[in-house]
Amino acid sequence: MFARENKLTAWHLGVAMIALFIGGFFGPLQKLEYVGVNLYSTLNKIGIASYYQGLTLHAVLNALVWTTFFIVGFFTFTITRSLNKELTMPKLNAVGLITMIIGLIMAAIPILMNLATVLFTFYPPMKANPFFYIGLVLVVVGSWICGWGFYLTYFAWRKENPGVQTPIIALGSLITMVLWQIATLGVATELLVMVIPWSFGLVEGIDPQLARTFFWFTGHPLVYFWLLPAYVSWYGMMPKQAGGKLFSEPLARLVFWLFLALSVPVGLHHQYLDPGVPAGWKFLHGLLTYSLFLPSMLTAFNVVASLEIGGRNNGGTGLLGWVRALPWGDPSYAAQNLAMILFVFGGIGGLTNSSYNLNLVIHNTSWVPGHFHLTVGSAVTLTFFGILYWLVPKLSGKPLWNRKVALVQAWTWFAGMLLMGNGLHILGLNFGVPRRTMVGVAAYASDAWNPMLIEAAIGGIILGISGLLFYSNMIGTVLSKKRLEAPIEMPVAEAYDEHPAPAWLDNWKPWLAITVVLIVVAYGPILFDMIANANMTSPGFKVW
Amino acid sequence: MEKKKYKVPQGTVAIMIIFILLIIALWGSAYLTMLSRGVTITP
Amino acid sequence: MIHVDRSEKIYIIISVALIAVFFVAVAVSSFVYGIQVPLPESRVDPRTIATPAPGNFFGEPGLYEVGPGKYNAYIMSQIWSFTPREITVPVGSTVTFYVTSKDVQHGFRINETNVNMQIVPGEVSKLTVTFDEAREYDYICHEYCGVGHQTMAGKIIVTEQ
Numbered sequence: 001m002f003a004r005e006n007k008l009t010a011w012h013l014g015v016a017m018i019a020l021f022i023g024g025f026f027g028p029l030q031k032l033e034y035v036g037v038n039l040y041s042t043l044n045k046i047g048i049a050s051y052y053q054g055l056t057l058h059a060v061l062n063a064l065v066w067t068t069f070f071i072v073g074f075f076t077f078t079i080t081r082s083l084n085k086e087l088t089m090p091k092l093n094a095v096g097l098i099t100m101i102i103g104l105i106m107a108a109i110p111i112l113m114n115l116a117t118v119l120f121t122f123y124p125p126m127k128a129n130p131f132f133y134i135g136l137v138l139v140v141v142g143s144w145i146c147g148w149g150f151y152l153t154y155f156a157w158r159k160e161n162p163g164v165q166t167p168i169i170a171l172g173s174l175i176t177m178v179l180w181q182i183a184t185l186g187v188a189t190e191l192l193v194m195v196i197p198w199s200f201g202l203v204e205g206i207d208p209q210l211a212r213t214f215f216w217f218t219g220h221p222l223v224y225f226w227l228l229p230a231y232v233s234w235y236g237m238m239p240k241q242a243g244g245k246l247f248s249e250p251l252a253r254l255v256f257w258l259f260l261a262l263s264v265p266v267g268l269h270h271q272y273l274d275p276g277v278p279a280g281w282k283f284l285h286g287l288l289t290y291s292l293f294l295p296s297m298l299t300a301f302n303v304v305a306s307l308e309i310g311g312r313n314n315g316g317t318g319l320l321g322w323v324r325a326l327p328w329g330d331p332s333y334a335a336q337n338l339a340m341i342l343f344v345f346g347g348i349g350g351l352t353n354s355s356y357n358l359n360l361v362i363h364n365t366s367w368v369p370g371h372f373h374l375t376v377g378s379a380v381t382l383t384f385f386g387i388l389y390w391l392v393p394k395l396s397g398k399p400l401w402n403r404k405v406a407l408v409q410a411w412t413w414f415a416g417m418l419l420m421g422n423g424l425h426i427l428g429l430n431f432g433v434p435r436r437t438m439v440g441v442a443a444y445a446s447d448a449w450n451p452m453l454i455e456a457a458i459g460g461i462i463l464g465i466s467g468l469l470f471y472s473n474m475i476g477t478v479l480s481k482k483r484l485e486a487p488i489e490m491p492v493a494e495a496y497d498e499h500p501a502p503a504w505l506d507n508w509k510p511w512l513a514i515t516v517v518l519i520v521v522a523y524g525p526i527l528f529d530m531i532a533n534a535n536m537t538s539p540g541f542k543v544w
Numbered sequence: 545m546e547k548k549k550y551k552v553p554q555g556t557v558a559i560m561i562i563f564i565l566l567i568i569a570l571w572g573s574a575y576l577t578m579l580s581r582g583v584t585i586t587p
Numbered sequence: 588m589i590h591v592d593r594s595e596k597i598y599i600i601i602s603v604a605l606i607a608v609f610f611v612a613v614a615v616s617s618f619v620y621g622i623q624v625p626l627p628e629s630r631v632d633p634r635t636i637a638t639p640a641p642g643n644f645f646g647e648p649g650l651y652e653v654g655p656g657k658y659n660a661y662i663m664s665q666i667w668s669f670t671p672r673e674i675t676v677p678v679g680s681t682v683t684f685y686v687t688s689k690d691v692q693h694g695f696r697i698n699e700t701n702v703n704m705q706i707v708p709g710e711v712s713k714l715t716v717t718f719d720e721a722r723e724y725d726y727i728c729h730e731y732c733g734v735g736h737q738t739m740a741g742k743i744i745v746t747e748q
Contacts, residue, residue, distance in 0.1 A: 050734050052731065052733075052734060052736075117734075119731055123691070123692050123730075125690070125691055125692075125708060126691050126692070126732075126733075207709065208692055208707050208708050208709060209707045209709060209710055212692075212707065247553065247592075248589075248590075248591065248592065248595070250589040250590070251589060251591065251595075254589065271705070272624045273624055273625055273703055273704050273705045273712075274625070274705045274707060274710075275625050275626075275627060275628060275704065275705065275706075275707055275710035275711060275712040275713070276627055276630070276707060276709075276710040277627070278626065278627055279623075279624070279626050282624065283614075286613070287610065290606050290609070290610055293602065293606045294599075294602065294603065294606075297598075297599070297602040298599070300560065300563060301556060301560055301595055301598055302595075304553075304555075304556045304559050304560070305553040305556040305592075305595075308553045308555045308556050309553075311555075319554055319555055319558055320555050320558060320559075322555055323555070344563060344566065345570075348566065348567050348570045348571060349570075351567065351571055351609070352570070352571055352574045355571070355574075355575075355609065355613050356613045356614075356617055356624065357578065357613060357616060357617040357622045357623065357624055357701075358574055358575060358578055358613070359624065359703070360578060360581075360584065360622065360624065360701040360702075360703045361574060361577055361578045361581070361701070361703070362574070363696075363703050363705075363729075364694050364696070364703070364705075364729035364730060365696075365729065429574060429577060430577075431698065432696055432698040432699070432703075432727075432729075434694070434696070434727060434728070434729035435729065436731045436736075437729070437731070437736060437737050438736070438737040439737070441737055442727075442737040442738070442740075443737070443738055443740055444725045444727050444740045497590060497592075499589075499590040501589070502588065502589065505589075535630055535709040535710075537632050537633055537634060537708070537709055538633055538708045538709060539634070541666070541690050541691050541733075543666050543690075543691055543732060543733025543734070544733050544734045552592075552593070552594045553592070553594065556594075557594050557598070560598055564601065564602070564605065567605065568605070571609065575612060575616075578616070578622060578701060579616065579622070581622075581699065581700050581701040582622075582700065582701055582716065582717060582719075583620065583621035583622055583623075583701075583715070583717075584621065584622055584623050584624075584701045584702060584714045584715055584716065585621045585623045585714075585715055586681070586683060586715050
């Protein structure tokens, strides 16, 4: 059973890890550039034309490819195991995977040829080669197709199991996939209706303000698409790994539903400093973004309380003594717990970003990459590493090559991100150092920036080493001749509370209705207005 | 099994208190930075 | 309803109260006190906005005195520079910045002030600042705008009265 699912999962994870390897390679180089060590002239020899071409690779491969491929692969595993049901149409999921890979290759070629040095936001009227955009569309569409395969499987399971509550791992995974499907309508519209015809020269001009608005319709729920798979593990698996139980299973379900309903109608908080969006709409999205504070806070309590149950079951006592009784020697557990700690700071930074006029202080400064390296780069990526520390042995049937190396990897990632995150946050907050800029050669760079630039660079180098440790472990595992002595199963946390979740927490209809209503209310009038008054005046520019 | 051995997750409550204080401190410092930098509309 | 542990209930109430306080703090500082984000000012045609014409300040970007101690600064952004590159005002001046772009998106930020704007072709971004200290300020482009992005900046010189 599950042979095809395992194979699909392995393919997704493999592509994801290759993408992160290439994308991650540029990370330390960027931080070295900050302190005046410019290695890009050397890279010219292998065809990397500029810092910004490298940055485009870093962002597209890490933020879009690593995440999307990992998540779809992980869900192929979690949904089928959690429902204990094979995919009903595995061919559909294979078509999805192949579409994603074709899209990836199609987008990668223009980037590598320096025809799409537009970063991962590709803000028009910067104009890339059309195949870059088409490739991105195909990656997204391929992930949609995989999602349809999941829904069909779920419908079939539902029919066979009337009245049975959807297990939380499957429910969280499915909600995340639906969220992605709704969220990506924004960027799909931007690309298909506006950008691609314009990049082929079929239309003369584009409205950059409208394009930005479609982009950020997708851009914010995108971060929850990255984060919620980590939540699936934190809620559904980690309590088990810690020796505990899920403290409040119903509230965990509620959190996933709230993220579905609230993730999309908040995108304008990325455009607080845009000239073309009225105050009322910005402020409404600010309010809705603040409402996301609730599911985030619910998660903090619930996850920690679940771990406390584990720590106490393991013999920990006292107010905080149970923390030491958690399985810190298990790299899968340690990586994820460290990811959570970094997420504390990522979350507080996010609260700051969502706070309307506080954007005047931090918008487009190095604070922002500081922030998202603690969220997607740590809370998400380090959790994914933790998952891979059991999932790769599970899929390959071989034990993890070296547990000690894995532990050192988790701790060095933690230390590197802490240093880099702190440095970048302070540089942005105090000095307004711009993000996505060759700071090392900027005319306006100040000596006062140096201590934090150096701290960030040290963090970046530690992260590079940590990355190499991760890959040596993955390669070592796959190439190993050893076989697992006992099969590995997906860790599944039991509910601690005997009160079962009420039926409305297992019902899609009201939540989908709320989701659609909130999107229509928060985006309908302003988008209608912007489309009706579209300013299709900007020709394209190639500026690299 | 471990049911009702401890009614209140005390450690969690302690960690959440620290968490909330940290939120107030860090968000507050960004807010004060903004206030110190002056208004942006014509008085 | 969902069964919620008592300690968690109290925690939820505190969390909601906290975010409500933050919300009020943000609302008051922006809409009452006046630390406001850029709001729709006017729309322009990026293809012609740099062409000098009667009434088009962006055709001749620079500093315009509009009253005692009050100025409007019209700044044109293009790859990879601002026009003008330098502005001189006496200390205590209140300057309203109007910035637009004739090509790609840019950013405009005056360091150590609250002036920070996204510059989008076709739109005019506007914010005001009062310079209370005689010193120099950098204004820099914070949005990636091509390979020369890191060179795009200007200077405000605030002189003694």
